[in-house]
Amino acid sequence: MDPLEISPETFRRLADTIADLSCDFLTTLDSKPIFPKTSGVEVEKLFSTELPEQGMGAEALSALRDVIAHSRAQNGRFFGYVQGPGEPVAALGDLMASILNQNMTAWRSSPSGVTIERTVVRWLAEVVGCSGFVGTLTGGGSAANLMGLTMAREAKIPANERGLRGAPPSVIYASDQVHMAVPKAVAMIGIGRENLRTIACDSSYRMMPSQLEKALRRDKAEGITPIAVVASAGTVNTGAIDPLHEIAEIAHAHSAWMHVDGAYGALAAIAVPEKFGGLAQADSISLDPHKWLYQPLDCGCLLYRDLPMARQTFAYTGDYAKQLSDDPIEGFAFFEESIELSRRCRALKLWLSLRYHGLGAFRMAIQRDLAHAQRLVAAVRDCADLELVAAGELSAVCFRHLLRPDALEEERNQFNMALMKRIVRRGRVYLSNAMLDGKFCLRVCIVNHLTKDSDIEAVLPEVLAAAAEVAIPARSKA
Template identity: 40%
Template sequence: LIALGVMRHVKTGGSIRGQGFQEQTAPMVIYTSTQGHGCIQKAVEILGFGSAYLRKIPVDSGYRMNLDALRTQVQADRAAGLLPVCVAASAGTVNTGAIDPLDDIADLLVAEQLWFHVDGAYGGLGILVEPSLYKGIERADSLAIDPHKWLYMPVECGCVMVKDAQAMRDSYSLVPSYLRDDTAMPWFSEFSIQQTRGFKALKLWLVMQQIGVEGYRELLRHDMVLAKSLQAKIRARDDFELVAAGPLSVTCFRYKRQGMADLDGLNRKLAETVQREGKAFLTTTELNGQLVLRACIVNFRTTEADLDILLDAIAEAGGRVPTGD
């Protein structure tokens, strides 16, 4: 929301704060992928662009934004008299951990003069372990990261970075006389929506003093290694199907059982059962029209043994479901 608010300020030449959208001659269009996080649509709606002008671009077989489809859609919107302004790419989608082709997208956006936002809320910090996967992320105009996801912080602890600090300040700065102090540093409220706020960064700062960047690198590597191990275990079993082996710490899969026609219903029931019985916290999502189990390893206390417990618990619960259900 904050990052796209800065983009809106820049793309309207600053008039948005005084005139709103009243001086806009063409509707502005924003692009994300079909795997983009729901917060993108929510921000588009809150900021007044309207979800009718949010384009959800198809993805490739690895669930990454399809660059050709993006290019075609941008050109089609221009031809229709619309104004493309921003692409919100993903550096680690929630569903599968997929990382969009950031460098290629950046090349396209330079040519088209669009704002480049990267949603790295979950997966952006995987760059500490596999930097080659993130080529082009440094070209983003804005970047979102949530330390309360993969840096193990208590909720909430979010972070947004904007390359043009002055544009960010111009988008939000409003300092009333009772707060004005020309000798002080800028107020943090000049760079975002909130004025009074808690010291959310303190918990992250404290952990950084204890383990540092290298400590975090090893913890993230641990999670990613376990995800690869889980994927190997699933491939080795006949009662499971690996659906998406993401590059980070997310694995999507399904339990299979002979004689069960409704695998979507079965897997939904199994996720609920495993959670209710306290064996594991497992979620579900949809990929290519089918419901899948989603295991996201973002706890440094997870062990190899936990992976076996997870799969065995699912299989055991699946065996208890009557064939006709």
């Protein structure tokens, strides 16, 4: 027997062990502290070990109990960042994808997998109101934003062959609430972060079209080429949705590419399409099924309307990879339309999950998340010790503890920073933070199909209980 080969009986025993561990984890999720009670030293001691020369056999799986015990338990009270808890049927699809081990480069490498991905991408375009868009699955919003802005650069300042030397000065525009993935992408495509214009937002943290128009006119008068305008369909801090229709009109009037970072919010169009007017006017859109379709990581997507531009941007085929078929189905290759070549079948989990539950179940889950957010907003407003700082259009709620009526802003910021740490340490709910207009805020983001009414009801009592354990900062003497 090959040294890496195992018998079907052994595989079944190992798979049964994994299934048992998985079921135990899922059935005890609510009873676990969300953040494990551990330390960096403890985790290093457990897992930073030497590579074994001789295999341990089935005993190797015993360490998975330690892996689970030192992992974050993303139950219904996990409200940090923008991440779903992972849908179990999709996880089984992911397991099957690993067993099949299909390479999603082209149809000839994975006839079923490539066809499923093209189908899933079509579904995603349809459910967000962008029928006719095409695209590809990615590792997440960062990769999708990078690809979208690479297409924008190639459309406005072609540089694939000769580079950017001699190119006219150029800029990209985004709001001052833009996700960090966009400045990273602007740097990677060679435009440079100094050439990212941040546009002021209104009191609801939405990009102001009037300020965008002014910036575009000013730059064009100075001979600067506008490459793209990046609008947000759900900002990371507050869930604000930029005025997409107005921004698209302005961008296209100035011959700029319109990219929408919809990694957080675009899929909420399944439940509240009326909030996303103008989305279909975009040239490219990023969205993340591992957020608001609750898929296991990773599963992002880039949608775009201009297929020839995608091919102009990404196609470069070596002789060994040339297609052997002129058939439009059998000759299809994702590597001619995206950055990646070798990649796993991300589509299988999403395809299986959507077929198992149906779109209606996901619509109801998203609607529940939105309703939970509004319920929390009302509770914060009713609490004299707390201040509601931002309640976006989606499911992010930002608030802070006031400490005392006469507290200085710096005192409140220090207190809320300490409060944030204490809440996480207590492990009963998991929040993140945001800095808004100089205010350090506690941030609850509800993208979680496991969240129940009781989980929302637990948030403020836990915040106030943790606040009672935090030392009040001493006021410095004048």
